[in-house]
Amino acid sequence: MNTSHPKTALITGASRGIGRATAEAFAAAGYHLILTCSHSLPDLEILAEQLRTQYGLSCRAFQADAGDPSDMARLFETIDDLDVLVNNAGISHIGLLADMTVKQWRRVLAVNLDSCFYTCRAAVPLMLKKHSGRIINVSSAWGARGASMEVAYSASKGGVNAFTRALAKELAPSNIQVNAVACGAIDTDMNSSLSAEDLDALKAEIPADRLGSPREAAQLILQVAQAPGYLTGQIITLDGGWY
Numbered sequence: 001m002n003t004s005h006p007k008t009a010l011i012t013g014a015s016r017g018i019g020r021a022t023a024e025a026f027a028a029a030g031y032h033l034i035l036t037c038s039h040s041l042p043d044l045e046i047l048a049e050q051l052r053t054q055y056g057l058s059c060r061a062f063q064a065d066a067g068d069p070s071d072m073a074r075l076f077e078t079i080d081d082l083d084v085l086v087n088n089a090g091i092s093h094i095g096l097l098a099d100m101t102v103k104q105w106r107r108v109l110a111v112n113l114d115s116c117f118y119t120c121r122a123a124v125p126l127m128l129k130k131h132s133g134r135i136i137n138v139s140s141a142w143g144a145r146g147a148s149m150e151v152a153y154s155a156s157k158g159g160v161n162a163f164t165r166a167l168a169k170e171l172a173p174s175n176i177q178v179n180a181v182a183c184g185a186i187d188t189d190m191n192s193s194l195s196a197e198d199l200d201a202l203k204a205e206i207p208a209d210r211l212g213s214p215r216e217a218a219q220l221i222l223q224v225a226q227a228p229g230y231l232t233g234q235i236i237t238l239d240g241g242w243y
């Protein structure tokens with residue numbers, strides 16, 4: 001672990017899947033961590049304790065609904081220093097658009113897109129103070145392509161892509177880089193509702209002939225956090241050559 005200049009990273013939705021793997025990758029790279037979840041605080045506290053013990057870093061678990069502005073404000077009241085923000089928390093919704101309720105639509109947009117506004121609005125002043133910072137939004141290949149039965153999800157991730165490009169332009173003069181990692185199909189609970197047949201059909205479409213692992217997504221997120229500062233405003237796709 002590099003103890004000379006430990007940096008602090010906030011990762012939303014870190015109790016499982018890509019967020020959890022990202023927490024593990026950043027911990028191994030020597031970052032202090034602030035991890036959030038919406039419901040699974042006991043699980044997240046166990047992870048935080050493991051990472052503290054294994055890597056000797058500061059790692060804090062915080063329960064906060066990423067789609068709730070007051071929860072996010074409560075979280076940022078506890079943060080006075082931040083180098084990296086990973087907006088990972090996200091939910092999917094599979095179904096016909098015509099069957100979707102207003103409440104379901106708003107929830108997908110709130111958790112996947114509004115959350116980026118809430119965290120970035122609070123994180124940017126902390127990064128401006130240091131004249132440095134990295135923001136990485138976890139997006140989806142559907143944000144650029146669109147997916148049938150996932151219109152709200154696709155729209156939310158398309159919004160994340162545009163948010164990323166626009167905020168990158170706004171913050172580049174202040175040495176704050178904003179990029180997105182747009183995942184294809186990654187093997188997490190988000191895809192656990194797929195039947196074995198659906199999974200086989202999905203793999204058949206992917207040139208790499210498999211789903212990506214959360215660890216691979218985490219490695220790329222860490223690499224983007226450590227990339228040269230000239231990399232900004234990019235939507236970097238991780239999809240096994242799918243598109």
Ligand code: NAD
Binds near residue numbers: 065140185189190191
């Ligand atoms: P997951 O369902 O395994 O994990 C999602 C995480 O987000 C969990 O820790 C969950 O607790 C948290 N979360 C959900 N709603 C939250 C909320 N309101 N507030 C705070 N935390 C919340 O899914 P995953 O596959 O690890 O997804 C992580 C990110 O990757 C999401 O943004 C998702 O859209 C994106 N993504 C995933 C895939 C994939 O195939 N798995 C593909 C493209 C993009």
